[in-house]
Amino acid sequence: MKAMKLFAILALCLLMGACGGADDTAGVVSKINKGEQLTQKDYTVMVDYCGKYAKEAQKLQDQINLLSPTSEEAGKLTDKVAALSDKFPYANEFFEKISNCTQEEVGAENVAKINELAPLTWFSAPEWADVASDSDVAGSIVDMPAEDSAGVIAVGDGEAIDAPVSK
Numbered sequence: 001m002k003a004m005k006l007f008a009i010l011a012l013c014l015l016m017g018a019c020g021g022a023d024d025t026a027g028v029v030s031k032i033n034k035g036e037q038l039t040q041k042d043y044t045v046m047v048d049y050c051g052k053y054a055k056e057a058q059k060l061q062d063q064i065n066l067l068s069p070t071s072e073e074a075g076k077l078t079d080k081v082a083a084l085s086d087k088f089p090y091a092n093e094f095f096e097k098i099s100n101c102t103q104e105e106v107g108a109e110n111v112a113k114i115n116e117l118a119p120l121t122w123f124s125a126p127e128w129a130d131v132a133s134d135s136d137v138a139g140s141i142v143d144m145p146a147e148d149s150a151g152v153i154a155v156g157d158g159e160a161i162d163a164p165v166s167k
Helices: 002-034 040-065 072-087 091-099 108-117
Strands: 141-143 157-160
Touching: 002 040, 002 091, 040 072, 040 091, 040 108, 072 091
Parallel strands: none
Antiparallel strands: 141 157
């Protein structure tokens, strides 16, 4: 009997912990809708929420990038990315706030999180975000497409564009 009570209390604690994140999200949405000042804790909720969205979308995007744009599987994966808006209904609203915030508003911890998430295709970072890149390369690597070369303006195999000049 004691084990049953302990299990029930444990289940209740887990349930309360799971609902806490949803309450935080709803509270931030309410503050945004009322035009209230957002705190660093509010930005933490928004960055974490948008980070989860961007990571899930990035997994799908990485799979899409490996496929031909005209493949049926790419279309299905694109539909899955679009369906993420149902799972993350506040993503656009939160991304708008994050994209227009200052580093001072979000705080140092959130700046670090934003910089970590900024390289993801589906994360809308502010202009001040630090997107890690290779400083030795001034351009992109370009490969010829395997099929449908319409619109290709140069030929080559993996040429670096605007490579830095050695001193």
